[in-house]
Amino acid sequence: MEDFTTNPFGGPDDDKLHEECGVFGVFGAQNAAALTALGLHALQHRGQEAAGISSFDGAHFFTERHIGLVGDNFTKPSVIARLPGDRAIGHTRYSTTGGSGIRNVQPLFAELSGGGFAIAHNGNLTNAMTLQKELQRRGSIFQSTSDTETILHLVATSQKTQIVDRLIEALGRIEGAWSLVCISQKKLIGARDPMGIRPLIMGDLDGAIVFASETCALDIIGARFVRELEPGEMVVVTESGIESLKPFAPAPSRFCIFEYVYFARPDSAFGGTSVYQVRKRIGAELAAESGVDADIVIPVPDSGTPSAIGFAEAAGLPFDLGIIRNHYIGRTFIEPSDSIRHMGVKLKHNANRSVIQGKRIVLVDDSIVRGTTSVKIVQMMRDAGATEVHMRIASPPTTDSCFYGVDTPEKGKLLASRMSIAEMSNYIGVDSLAFLTIDGLYRAVGEAKRNNELPQYCDACFTGAYPTVLTDQSGEANVRQLSLLA
Amino acid sequence: MEDFTTNPFGGPDDDKLHEECGVFGVFGAQNAAALTALGLHALQHRGQEAAGISSFDGAHFFTERHIGLVGDNFTKPSVIARLPGDRAIGHTRYSTTGGSGIRNVQPLFAELSGGGFAIAHNGNLTNAMTLQKELQRRGSIFQSTSDTETILHLVATSQKTQIVDRLIEALGRIEGAWSLVCISQKKLIGARDPMGIRPLIMGDLDGAIVFASETCALDIIGARFVRELEPGEMVVVTESGIESLKPFAPAPSRFCIFEYVYFARPDSAFGGTSVYQVRKRIGAELAAESGVDADIVIPVPDSGTPSAIGFAEAAGLPFDLGIIRNHYIGRTFIEPSDSIRHMGVKLKHNANRSVIQGKRIVLVDDSIVRGTTSVKIVQMMRDAGATEVHMRIASPPTTDSCFYGVDTPEKGKLLASRMSIAEMSNYIGVDSLAFLTIDGLYRAVGEAKRNNELPQYCDACFTGAYPTVLTDQSGEANVRQLSLLA
Amino acid sequence: MEDFTTNPFGGPDDDKLHEECGVFGVFGAQNAAALTALGLHALQHRGQEAAGISSFDGAHFFTERHIGLVGDNFTKPSVIARLPGDRAIGHTRYSTTGGSGIRNVQPLFAELSGGGFAIAHNGNLTNAMTLQKELQRRGSIFQSTSDTETILHLVATSQKTQIVDRLIEALGRIEGAWSLVCISQKKLIGARDPMGIRPLIMGDLDGAIVFASETCALDIIGARFVRELEPGEMVVVTESGIESLKPFAPAPSRFCIFEYVYFARPDSAFGGTSVYQVRKRIGAELAAESGVDADIVIPVPDSGTPSAIGFAEAAGLPFDLGIIRNHYIGRTFIEPSDSIRHMGVKLKHNANRSVIQGKRIVLVDDSIVRGTTSVKIVQMMRDAGATEVHMRIASPPTTDSCFYGVDTPEKGKLLASRMSIAEMSNYIGVDSLAFLTIDGLYRAVGEAKRNNELPQYCDACFTGAYPTVLTDQSGEANVRQLSLLA
């Protein structure tokens, strides 16, 4: 279910949306860094390109940042030994670009006048560029192009004296989506934006407090799930205990519904609702909405599998593995030769001919972004002898870009933004194509239907209804300086 | 289905048997090395530790050998450009050990008095050590501990003048299992041992001849399956065409039945029989032999999945993903710290609690080797709230070591060699445990039953009935010199 | 004469003082980065641990920084190609410590609100820590522990609008020694502190303007020497030409006299005076002051050689190579095993027994810092059969630490700070020991004698007479925070 974000040669699959980050933090546990490494390993699907951990041992802060997987970089005892202390935060990152890549890897750390401060952030600010220009005018020197550094400079230039007050002042100035974890000399802080767009949950491991993007990161270390942070909540952990603050103006909750569709691991749960069960219900809703007379239900592995199982059960059709996936993918800095690149999708997928041949198949995938992969997979099914190919998509058409921490192509490259469903069906080459309706999706997550006045979730990628202002998207700030600091 | 041979941190999973090699060869195709890289990528499940390719461009031989995955090492244009020519052979290898590892990576090449010769081999010789001592007495200097080098020295010291005759003479002296591909200045040669223990198939790509361990390697390059090489057959490909030789004394066919159970990719086929369908039939046989009153069928991913689907269909029970696998595994030379190692199985697997809780589950796995992983997975199921755990194994008890190219623990470490099924059931902690019978396995591959006088397959790992003599296993040769050449 | 700053295994020789940096800049030359690489190669003796180059191509700034030698890192066409433009600055650095080493490598670059700005600095500020604390209180985030970053933040936070004004404002706040080169979008700027403690010279290459720490960096690129920058001078180079500013309060010149003794390359010249000829004159002065009845004059290679030649000529004694030096020294990150470390000085030097045996020798070295090497070399001479060993040192006793960009041990570890000459003679084990007098040194550089009221040079390491205030050395700032940013 997890390795869904790599292309055949290990770079990001540009026919999927990508969560940009996962965060983790722990306070009061021996070997905090090792626990953080485990948590990040469980959150690896939220970002495979780089990872980092910062710890504090009561006297000094320590940070390790590496390009590559957690399991490749944070399991050596020598690395963990360089991260002593009973508190740590960590971050996995989806993408870094160019030679200066390591500068964008989090956590970021700064020695502030009041002491050290480290921060890891999942989300995206919609006024980062505007703030950055203002900070530069004031004399702040930026090291990276990450939004997170903007937050760090806002904290650094705050004239408040207490770190919590400085952070609150900084967060009060930013717009967008942010779930973040920070450590200072005395505190672990977790905070979630006022609409709760990105997830952040809290757990307990024998008295140690844990923050993580998803519950699966609690499972791996055997921690108990306590609760989700509420939208706009800041939880401050010290040796004296936990304090919950609500320092920001209240706003309606708008959790990202795509976490259910694709981003989150199926064994995670949000709001007490299992992601896996939501996906199975999506399959059932899809079968109800767009059933078809066919012989067999085939998932596009691995992300389409739960919905395919749900579809097959609801439709009373057999479920079978008609596409076999090759998990051995080159991982690092690979430049495939032309002759290999043309092999395309076959490097990752192969038709299981014995299952497909002579059958009318329902192919279940989670979403369509650019559609390039869908075209190839459908052709592969036909080459393997499928007599009919009916594609069913476990979400509504993806028509709009995300500005809240998800890597999406610009709107014009989203297939659904420029084609009708009939046109898409024709382009992809299927006998029929159907998407889940937006209300079907809301039903799958347990709502009666979408509240069009005030949607219960952020569903902007399906509807264009962005819950925040998009400051950087308008005016001069729009032209992002790409390389602020070589 | 494929990444089943790594442990949580990327080393070999010592609770699985491991195929030791995959081979590939092509003659008469532009960009032969790129095709070979693709073929090896499709055969990556047969060996993840190292890979190599040798090519010949009409004048010179070229060889590249690398520790690591095909996709990490053989996709750069610069590497492929160093392998020019219209013919090439390749090899993926399961394990290399120690600092001298690269010496054991194939293909091996030698400049013989008559010209260059490269060889790649899947299998294992049972008289390699005996032959090696004899060759050393004669003055041969060994560079590695691989059986394949023994074959190479036998070819080098043959006093025949033609390469085919020299190879036949060499193969006439060896015992054991060998499917091999070789190139000389004029020829591509594929050969399979007299019993056909390891697979070797032939394909055609627009007139170019292809050899490969499995059909999935034909699919990836779009080649047409022609036929399997027969046991004892040697196929010699030149620019004039193909010649089939049968130079060895005929012997009864004894193809490795474990290829169906676990080694081969599910989308491959042997003898016209789909591996995936065999595995589903295994599940159905298992349900018939050892059905159980339960709520749900759960595969141990990914290798148990086809049998679990077959079991669920036959038993009329729902199939569901109760275990979620983390595919992001560190790959290279990682030494997990103690604190992480103790997390054990959780690094790779997590219970999908929403599926498991309150359920009586049937857990389907392909085999039990040492049993260490099974113990942890069962405990994980119970922790997730399973009320009953019934384990069903898609093969008979693995009681004996393999000496034909499969990495197995010594017999004493095989759980089934030292415990009864009742004892194993107790050790693993399940409510019930059942293995497929040997006749059930033969039925799944299409036989009425096992012919106990002359078994149709090599099933020595289940029965101890080795089809060849085991020369090195007796007498003084038994003490293997580990490091012949530092 | 040049490789005098490495210990036997390539780390810094802790029995020598070390110049901390060399700088270079060029404006208006095609392939400015390649010229800068050459200039840095010629300045390599001023810092061997790391080097960096920044260039500007009219639109963007580019920076490459590497641990290691210029010749190992800046000669590949691919590296030079990443540094396009007709203007560039470069820096070689003596030492970096710890894992965050690369952060301290210069040039430093910042995107200021008015555009990019890169800076390279030779020298040391004596109020850097004090300023850094103030800047942090204001909200500046430091990335390194280098003084140079302090200058950069002062420029960034200046509220002037023109870069020259901002730089002048920043430099007006710092104390200590600084020769620096900077590039902005329109300008190359060279500047030297009001006392001219560290060198900075200007040259011309077919109309392109060049700045460098020493003249040898002009020679390597075939540039013509124009003049030295005057103390307190700032030279601003634009496409319109050169402008000389004198924005700081005038101060008496105090050029570092140790540049003549040891730091500079012998083929460089300052103030029209050849360093090599100064060293020969030092040898002659030493012979005049402390002649001795002996058979032969032996240099401690390579830094003692010019003075030894001067001594031999003046004393009418033969000059001979009695110590042979092994130039093949391991360079990077080497941890010698104990058994090798105990071999000590022999790894670098061997007695040339045929020259030494049975002779009364005069051993000439440039200076004594800790004295550890001297002890070993004298013993080596005695082991080789020297009947008498008279040591003559080409400078006065080194009694005080430098705070102006030279790496010195703390005062207590300087042999001459805790022993009389007689005690040193006994400790080192020589038959006689003499140092050059301070007036002898001033004579060698062309003065009649030292002006004790207002010394013509900075000679603080011999006299303790520091020409500037040492703000950081007093009060709380004294406790330097070692790791401001992990």
Place this chain on the structure above:
Amino acid sequence: MEDFTTNPFGGPDDDKLHEECGVFGVFGAQNAAALTALGLHALQHRGQEAAGISSFDGAHFFTERHIGLVGDNFTKPSVIARLPGDRAIGHTRYSTTGGSGIRNVQPLFAELSGGGFAIAHNGNLTNAMTLQKELQRRGSIFQSTSDTETILHLVATSQKTQIVDRLIEALGRIEGAWSLVCISQKKLIGARDPMGIRPLIMGDLDGAIVFASETCALDIIGARFVRELEPGEMVVVTESGIESLKPFAPAPSRFCIFEYVYFARPDSAFGGTSVYQVRKRIGAELAAESGVDADIVIPVPDSGTPSAIGFAEAAGLPFDLGIIRNHYIGRTFIEPSDSIRHMGVKLKHNANRSVIQGKRIVLVDDSIVRGTTSVKIVQMMRDAGATEVHMRIASPPTTDSCFYGVDTPEKGKLLASRMSIAEMSNYIGVDSLAFLTIDGLYRAVGEAKRNNELPQYCDACFTGAYPTVLTDQSGEANVRQLSLLA
């Protein structure tokens, strides 16, 4: 005197001849590998590209081979710890080429039928290719193109039973120059070819026996010089003591006279004669033969320095450092960009203008090979203001290639093979040019004159009088196969 074999960017200087190897061996010393590393460090001038050590701990053989300097690769405790035992041999190597480089690095090791055997060799066989073809016909598989492997295969295929007998049989078949050290399970063996072309000396370290190419390798470990091995002598060291064998037909001694001119370190001695003193006498002979009216004597550093001192003393002229050398040279795999390559000699040398300007100079260099560097250095002297440049060469014209372990250009590329002295003088651009006469050279090494009937030394590079047959240089063997084993 030492770093004379690298070009400005660390590759081999193609305007010098290069010794191809140094060897070292020790028996009966704790930490034999560390001693060997030290010895190789002292022999680094005999080969800078790669080094290796083999040791034996009473049970197993261990080998480490690395590209690069001894000081970069053999000083880490972890490396030395992988080489346990009280006996070891080592090797430094001048050049390795191509991707298969490490295969050519020595010592070579083979597990023979009678036990392990490691060998390191300085020299070159003149019938290696002929023997290699014969061995391949017999079935031997070669891993490298090194002559040394030919010796190893001859030992391996010998049908004698004792290792000493096998080695004698093997050495009886080879022609050329060889000084070698070997270890077997019981013995350390040193052997020198019948004419003693390459050096090999024996020392004693507290009872442990040491072999080395030069005495400077004894000095570094504090070992006592015992004697040179005689031409044709084989010394066998066991725990019982030392045995000297003379198994080969006697031949007249022909030690390489170029060892005195250039190869050996000046602090080494052969036959009781100091290399440094020979070089000074060469300078004196040169002054006597070809004196000139000039102001100053300038060495081309570092190899011309001893002869320049000798010349200056004999001629009564001042000696001065008119060329300053930059020792900081990039070492590894560097591809200088065109713009830098054109800077040529300046990367390594700079004129010391204050010494040169307005002077008539005598420039002393050890030899002229291609002459390319001489042209540049003379021009540099003129640019620095020399009014006359007289070049004096400390050896006769180098007219012929060496086939005994010295890397020389083919004859046609040797300047002296295609130009008269007058032509060379004109080509190099000097006011006068003189070489030492061959008899002058013989006088400097202590002979009255060269015995033209039976020269006392091998001086083939000056005379073409090769002391052995050159089998491979005639007939078909001449076409060397470059890449026997990829």
